[in-house]
Amino acid sequence: MKIAASTEQIFTLGLVLAALALFPGCAAQQQATETGGAAPAAYSRPDGFPNLNVPIAPATRQLEVDEKESLARELAAKRRPGAAVAGNRAAEQRRLAQERQAAMLREIEAGEGQ
Numbered sequence: 001m002k003i004a005a006s007t008e009q010i011f012t013l014g015l016v017l018a019a020l021a022l023f024p025g026c027a028a029q030q031q032a033t034e035t036g037g038a039a040p041a042a043y044s045r046p047d048g049f050p051n052l053n054v055p056i057a058p059a060t061r062q063l064e065v066d067e068k069e070s071l072a073r074e075l076a077a078k079r080r081p082g083a084a085v086a087g088n089r090a091a092e093q094r095r096l097a098q099e100r101q102a103a104m105l106r107e108i109e110a111g112e113g114q
Contacts, residue, residue, distance in 0.1 A: 045051050063071070
């Protein structure tokens with residue numbers, strides 16, 4: 001029974017995907033009514049295939065040259081070794097590491113004497 005239910009679900013999904021593939025213009029029409037304008041020019045050909053000669057508008061605001069350079073400098077600074085750990089925090093972490101090493105060594109040496 002479980003297999004039959006899975007088969008029905010797969011069949012239903014296949015029908016939905018086939019319907020979406022057969023009616024690509026429906027999505028363009030719905031988008032046109034939502035935006036209050038005409039259908040996108042990409043679907044303006046009568047055969048339903050997209051018109052690839054239409055210039056593509058960027059989806060978001062593009063970075064300016066100075067923004068791009070400042071982000072690149074910032075990321076490069078973060079890539080340097082030790083840049084992720086601030087000055088006095090690095091000293092604290094070194095101290096903690098030395099304490100942990102000493103404790104581990106004491107534990108190992110105590111175990112060997114038994």
